[in-house]
Amino acid sequence: NFMLTQPHSVSESPGETVTISCTRSSGDIANNYVQWYRQRPGSSPTTVIYEDTQRPSGVPDRFSGSIDRSSNSASLTISGLKTEDEADYYCQSYADNNWMFGGGTKLTVL
């Protein structure tokens, strides 16, 4: 099994850009798609990025995803931060019928 490691928390000001990383412990990050889920307090998670870079309908293009094979990591970038972006963000991937989440990153927009 592999692990996905995220920073515990990040903070940034409204209007700025923030990037959340997700590093895979073993196996090539490019071998299996990475998803990003947002969870606001008291709510169920929702998808903001799937298949590394794809945005579901309704997710603004301020949200983008990427992978970097050199660091074996994925990243979620949110530009033009709004207070409504404040939430927990989880990366997720899978391999061999094991489905893993990162530990989650609390985004504070202050």
Added chain:
Amino acid sequence: EVQLVESGGGLVQPGGSLRLSCEAAGLTFSNHWMTWIRQAPGKGLEWVSNIKRDGSEKYYGDSVKGRFTISRDNAQNSLYLQMNSLRAEDTAVYYCARLIYNNGYHWDYWGQGTLVTVSS
């Protein structure tokens, strides 16, 4: 509109059993893999189990393997999780979610969750 509604959570003693249900509406239930995912209080998300469209394949996370059983009834548009030999560390909100495939898999709809508390 797709709706997933979990039920069956509650307080149970260590070593006890509980059966969770997830009723689906607004989708052709039998066309989709389904998943249970849990979240301990104040903690992150943890994948619990997947089940194939017709129930012929089932997969479990290491922490629940041998104790939990996933099943479904496509005629009733329902997903289930039978939880046995419950432990304090199984205390969590349990979500059901639809697993969809495009070029890869991801969960596009989640229920609101049902809380399971394991305590004496």
